[in-house]
Amino acid sequence: MxxxxxxxxxxxxxxxxxxxxxxxxxxxxxxxxxxxxxxxxxxxxxxxxxxxxxxxxxxxxxxxxxxxxxxxxxxxxxxxxxxxxxxxxxxxxxxxxxxxxxPKNQRRKGLRGESPTPNSQQPSLIANGNGSKNSNQNGNKAVVPQ
Structure with a gap:
């Protein structure tokens, strides 16, 4: 451009x-x-x-x-x-x-079902009562990343 x-x-x-x-x-x-x-x-x-x-x-x-x-x-x-x-x-x-x-013999091969890296964060459930901002329409708790 x-x-x-x-x-x-x-x-x-x-x-x-x-x-x-x-x-x-x-x-x-x-x-x-x-x-x-x-x-x-x-x-x-x-x-x-x-x-x-x-x-x-x-x-x-x-x-x-x-x-x-x-x-x-x-x-x-x-x-x-x-x-x-x-x-x-x-x-x-x-x-x-x-x-x-x-070199071919030094390449890493990815494995199936490999566990996630230690730095990745998993979502967790927050236990708030019904009607809170973290619950959905069915009354289930929403998944909120920490």
């Missing part, structure tokens, strides 16, 4: 104001450095900076897409490298483990 480019409402407002002031006098000088040419110069500077910023965002999007593509290529090649080591030395070999794979 491309980054949103910036538009400046202040710049748009200043451009409209500069056009209006130019109709009074193209070289209007109000003192203290407030001149039409200085105002126009600052407007142009802002327009240039905004364009440079938006161009930088476009370049950043391009670099990001290129980086993601290279990352995909790298992941693909890393997988191929591991598979090539497995093909040459076998999946149970020391070399396969050295390359980052888990």
């Amino acid at each position: 491309a980054r949103l480019k910036r538009t400046s409402q202040t710049l748009e407002k200043a451009e409209r104001r500069a056009a209006s002031i130019s109709s009074i006098d193209p070289n209007l000088d109000l003192g203290n450095g407030l001149t039409q040419p200085a105002f126009s110069t600052l407007i142009e500077k802002m327009r240039t900076r905004e364009n440079v910023y938006n161009t930088a965002l476009s370049n950043l999007d391009k670099f990001y897409r290129e980086m993601l593509e290279t990352e995909r290529e790298l992941a693909d090649m890393a997988e191929h490298m591991l598979m090539a080591v497995a093909t040459r030395y076998g999946k149970s070999s020391v070399e396969y483990g050295m390359a980052g794979g888990v």
Whole structure:
């Protein structure tokens, strides 16, 4: 997704104001450095900076897409490298483990009916009388995790 480019409402407002002031006098000088040419110069500077910023965002999007593509290529090649080591030395070999794979003989197998982990919490019944917030419509106690 491309980054949103910036538009400046202040710049748009200043451009409209500069056009209006130019109709009074193209070289209007109000003192203290407030001149039409200085105002126009600052407007142009802002327009240039905004364009440079938006161009930088476009370049950043391009670099990001290129980086993601290279990352995909790298992941693909890393997988191929591991598979090539497995093909040459076998999946149970020391070399396969050295390359980052888990040797076949060291893999854990999940057992059926395995007990839950000790950190998991089991729901418990809270014994409150009928009509409490913890009972359902049938008068049975609701299961509330602790």
